[in-house]
Amino acid sequence: MNERGSWHLRAGTVVAAWFAALVVVSVAHRWVPQSGWLLVHLLGLGAGSNAILIWSGHFTDALLRRPAGGTRRADTARLIVFNSGAVAVIAGMLTGWWPAVVAGGCVVAGVAGWHGTTLLQRLRAALPSRFGHTVRYYIAAASMLPIGAGIGIAMANVGLPSELHERLVLAHSAVNVLGWVGLTVLGTLVTLWPTMLRTRMAARVETAARRGLPALLLGLTVGVVGAIAGIPLVTAAGALGYLAAAAYVLEPHLDEIRRKHPADFATLSVLAGIMWLLGSLTYLTVGLATASTPLEASETAGSVTAALLAGFLVQVLLGALTYLVPVVIGGRAAVQGATTELERGAPWRLSIANAGLLVCVLPVPSLVRVACSVLVLVAFASFLPLAVRAVLVARRLRGMPSKPGRPEPVPARRRIRAAAAGVGVVVFAAAAGIAADPAAVGISTADTGNVTASGHTTEVEVRIEGMRFVPDVLDVPIGDRLVVTLVNTGTDRHDLVLANGARTGRIDPDETATLDVGLVGGQVDGWCSVAGHRQMGMTLTVQPTGAVDDRVHTEHRPDAQAVSLTSSDVSRSLGAHPDAGFVAHDPVAPATSADHRITLAATDEQREVAPGITQRLWTFGGTAPGPTLRGKVGDIFEVTLVNDGTIGHSIDFHAGSLSPDEPMRTIEPGESLVYRFTATRAGMWMYHCSTMPMSLHIANGMFGAVIIDPPDLPPVDREYVMVQSELYLGPEGGEADADKVVADNPDLLVFNGYANQYDHDPLVSEVGERIRIWVLAAGPNRGSAFHIVGGQFDTVWSEGDYRLQPGTGGSQTLGLFPAQGGFVELEFPEPGHYPFVSHSMVDAERGAHGIVEVR
Incomplete structure (x- = not known):
């Protein structure tokens, strides 16, 4: 060489x-x-x-x-x-x-x-x-x-x-x-x-x-x-x-x-x-x-x-x-050897890379895109070990006589078979993604039932306007075949699911889907299956018309789902202890940072929310609440929201003042957006998902806090953050129960996402230390009456202003409406265990409870 x-x-x-x-x-x-x-x-x-x-x-x-x-x-x-x-x-x-x-x-x-x-x-x-x-x-x-x-x-x-x-x-x-x-x-x-x-x-x-x-x-x-x-x-x-x-x-x-x-x-x-x-x-x-x-x-x-x-x-x-x-x-034998190594699996690698990329750029479900992108990565990454092998082989063959003539090319039929195998792998991966989420591509299991066919077809166009199907009652003669054209004129992603099993895939705004319902023999209910949309009124009824005697009623078969957790399940959990190795959500307030470029991934995560109770939460950054951000007045925040979840999400920062039209828009799985705002005012601000229904998205974990320090905020010995929220428990391992959210019937009230966690892993302080506790009432529906048993606040700061500063007066409770925040400061006079609660006592008894251990 x-x-x-x-x-x-x-x-x-x-x-x-x-x-x-x-x-x-x-x-x-x-x-x-x-x-x-x-x-x-x-x-x-x-x-x-x-x-x-x-x-x-x-x-x-x-x-x-x-x-x-x-x-x-x-x-x-x-x-x-x-x-x-x-x-x-x-x-x-x-x-x-x-x-x-x-x-x-x-x-x-x-x-x-x-x-x-x-x-x-x-x-x-x-x-x-x-x-x-x-x-x-x-x-x-x-x-x-x-x-x-x-x-x-x-x-x-x-x-x-x-x-x-x-x-x-x-x-x-x-x-x-x-x-x-x-x-x-x-x-x-x-x-x-x-x-x-x-x-x-x-x-x-x-x-x-x-x-x-x-x-x-x-x-x-x-x-x-x-x-x-x-x-x-x-x-x-x-x-x-x-x-x-x-x-x-x-x-x-x-x-x-x-x-x-x-x-x-x-x-x-x-x-x-x-x-x-x-x-x-x-x-x-x-x-x-x-x-x-x-x-x-x-x-x-x-x-x-x-x-x-x-x-x-x-x-x-x-x-x-x-x-x-x-x-x-250089060197004929070395070149031949190196080329042979670099050509290994060529048709397979090329077909997987290009077929996989083609699938990834098409409007496919998120799981399909993830599976195919992994295959593309494998196809490209295989070049690295092949290149290493090529160099090693070339060094071994350097100076050796080469084989006469050119190397025999791989037969075309063999190359085609290998390429077809690569495409087959991509097709299999896409099929696996579809199998994991069949509704995303509109797979229907419509059942015609025991109905005499009339030979006629009724075709109906249903529009989506806001959170409503228009029309929401479809009169169809018994025995007619019903074909629905669903037109999404709304601003979010939706679908249509019928009780007989027929369903469209989820479609984006301005898209259209056609649903063959089959023969109509009785009343059939329909709804949008996107979480919370049904509870917001996205329902539809197929109403049969004609002789009553000829009707064959369609059995109401809602989506199969486990039963939501009950009050007795909650009571047992509140009386139990977490498993060994339990670590509470870190309550320590973050330091004020100069870097405000943040990437927040919206993800679905299985999280324990109380001893023995697990829910599938929608999160910002993998936790609920999401990470606490902190800065000063005048700081500029640049947050990249990446939707790695399974449904559409968005984000709304109360700490910024700007038009919501673009930065707060809903993005679908696999998409991202950049949200920039300037912190012009001090506060304990909330951020949350603003995708409808907001109540469900917040209740299922999509919220967090932004601290913008008041000017000249004095130092303290310890600072903590408590974000209070409600949990409306769905089935074990499932998502929040949307009906409970609509009824405003929470199962648990929690600080930082887990019931009574600071009873099991208390906050700490020492006698004479000055501590500051930031509190945010994230809701979605309930406020907080933050109180420390045995403690008195000498400083209260709420919604941008001091309500109390050190003097002869004191305060017992920081009262906050939903989405409000502030902080309290105090010193503890003697060692002991000081409970902190929301003094709406039923909420404290449902998990909004913790302990400050003073040494």
């Missing part, structure tokens, strides 16, 4: 390291802060950018016929400095330290400029070259990264207005993905593609590449200007121009494909990546053209992120490396 090849292999380990980190974060994304942002940048800023720096320099040297000798110190230095900057950017974003983001971004931009300048100097110093226009693609791409880095630095400043931030997100993505990455790929394919196919270059390839570069840059410029200006139609025009220019540059390569069909992993992976690029650009152009606001444009761009990064960037990168790694190793 020559020195140049050896250097490229060593440098390639940097790309592999970033890719390995990407795989690790993908697996653990639910427990990693800002995982969505991190995944994108591990791939784009890490693996992708390092590959571009390494290989664009390699191709420049090869195309300009620069001598192979010379030191690689400058190239090595660029990689070291670049990766230092990339790590600083990522560390700064994860820790919320903006100076690190600024410093790292400037380093990244500086190295990109250094790289582009180096390529330009090499181009000018070389003799006229047939492929000099390819180097110009690299130079143009290198000029894009400093622009993208600058926009990224600006975006990292959470002080930006929300709309401007969304504009910059779109511009940042376009410059980096279509400029830095896209231009590099399109320029490289001029010579690499026919080389990979082992065929001669098509006649018009060079001309198209030379003429296409200005058009690509023009389209990209128009798109970025439109994004920053907040004019989606101009952005769409830029995307269309870039798409047309890319198609013009790529079209001559079709002649090469006609002459030599792609047959190995390297060529098929690159070809698949290009198809994903063109498809994504087409979707993006249409989506931007129909977007009415910058936010809608940004959401459209976000919806094609997976297709562009996983479909385009990853596949082109893996395909190119599969070809290039053996080439730089």
